[in-house]
Amino acid sequence: MIVKTFQVLPLRAPLVSPFRIATGQHDELDNVLFRIELEDGMPGFGEAAVASHITGETVAQTMANLKEAGTALIGEDISDFRSLLYSFKEKFDGNHAALAAFEMAVLDAFSRAMKVPLWRLFGEKAVKMSTDITVVIGSLPEAGAAAKDFFHRGFRSFKIKVGREPELDIERVLMVARCAPKAAIIIDANQAFTATSMLKFLKELKAKGVIPRLLEQPVKKDDWDGLARLTRSAGILVCADESVGSLKAAVFALQRGAVNAVNIKLMKSGFLEGEEIVRLARAKGARLMIGAMMESSLAITAAAHFAAGLGVFEFIDLDTTFFIKGSLARSPYLNARGAFDLSKARPGIGVQPHVR
Numbered sequence: 001m002i003v004k005t006f007q008v009l010p011l012r013a014p015l016v017s018p019f020r021i022a023t024g025q026h027d028e029l030d031n032v033l034f035r036i037e038l039e040d041g042m043p044g045f046g047e048a049a050v051a052s053h054i055t056g057e058t059v060a061q062t063m064a065n066l067k068e069a070g071t072a073l074i075g076e077d078i079s080d081f082r083s084l085l086y087s088f089k090e091k092f093d094g095n096h097a098a099l100a101a102f103e104m105a106v107l108d109a110f111s112r113a114m115k116v117p118l119w120r121l122f123g124e125k126a127v128k129m130s131t132d133i134t135v136v137i138g139s140l141p142e143a144g145a146a147a148k149d150f151f152h153r154g155f156r157s158f159k160i161k162v163g164r165e166p167e168l169d170i171e172r173v174l175m176v177a178r179c180a181p182k183a184a185i186i187i188d189a190n191q192a193f194t195a196t197s198m199l200k201f202l203k204e205l206k207a208k209g210v211i212p213r214l215l216e217q218p219v220k221k222d223d224w225d226g227l228a229r230l231t232r233s234a235g236i237l238v239c240a241d242e243s244v245g246s247l248k249a250a251v252f253a254l255q256r257g258a259v260n261a262v263n264i265k266l267m268k269s270g271f272l273e274g275e276e277i278v279r280l281a282r283a284k285g286a287r288l289m290i291g292a293m294m295e296s297s298l299a300i301t302a303a304a305h306f307a308a309g310l311g312v313f314e315f316i317d318l319d320t321t322f323f324i325k326g327s328l329a330r331s332p333y334l335n336a337r338g339a340f341d342l343s344k345a346r347p348g349i350g351v352q353p354h355v356r
């Protein structure tokens with residue numbers, strides 16, 4: 001399984017509407033495609049989802065790093081993919097979206113060559129999963145319309161972005177709870193609160209009858225005391241997202257009991273380090289979410305393989321294809337209700353992006 005050549009290309013798609021969170025917004029999908037080809041012509045595809053307003057990474061840096069790593073990959077044998085990928089890891093310091101794309105392309109080519117779906121590299125069977133759907137920052141009527149629409153389509157878990165206007169956010173959460181009766185409510189504050197203001201927020205919600213199942217990244221990513229305080233006193237699961245951008249951060253967070261859940265994203269840790277964070281979290285009794293940046297069907301499907309094979313994720317947040325227009329939104333193993341079934345997936349990831 002020798003790598004013959006590679007390509008680095010822009011991967012762009014329009015969005016259905018802007019994807020707004022506390023720290024910024026996406027107006028389009030502006031990612032990077034990494035394609036490799038083995039000597040026998042077998043391709044492998046990887047995607048880097050660059051979220052500049054969250055991670056500080058850029059498309060230019062991601063393309064440059066993938067070109068450099070791709071050049072070094074030519075002539076290498078990928079059949080022992082684990083040691084190969086570990087040897088390349090340091091090339092992607094500070095650019096984990098590029099690391100994810102690099103690993104994704106190698107794993108796609110390897111599993112295609114082995115004639116197995118990608119999930120088979122991570123487990124014995126493909127667990128079925130349903131994704132939540134995100135209600136982005138917006139007006140009260142927008143929150144209501146989104147909740148009604150997706151509840152009607154069959155979604156039963158809603159992740160509500162909060163953090164720009166707390167009073168309005170309370171109303172938005174209540175609106176979603178009304179429009180999606182009995183659905184699970186997840187709150188993602190993207191670092192916008194303090195522990196004190198978040199406890200007040202949760203108390204107000206509780207007084208109105210809404211108790212979220214999970215609270216994601218309530219405070220600044222390095223506010224470990226704030227996270228620990230919420231984990232002790234919020235009475236619900238407190239999940240690290242921005243706080244856990246690497247295995248090192250996961251060790252730090254879990255050893256001091258700052259959180260009791262972790263959101264793992266390929267764009268933060270790649271596959272191999274992501275797997276190590278999973279093992280660590282399990283050992284510490286923490287619950288797991290699989291999440292994503294603004295990813296097209298390629299990376300979303302790859303993340304679904306990873307999660308389905310490992311089979312340990314309780315919270316599935318792989319919904320971004322529902323926010324994208326065009327062919328990059330088409331996900332072969334995901335239905336309109338948000339259910340993934342990879343049990344009969346083709347070899348590899350099973351997604352071949354068409355780029356001009």
Ligand SMILES: [Mg+2]
Binds near residue numbers: 188190
């Ligand atoms: Mg998040």
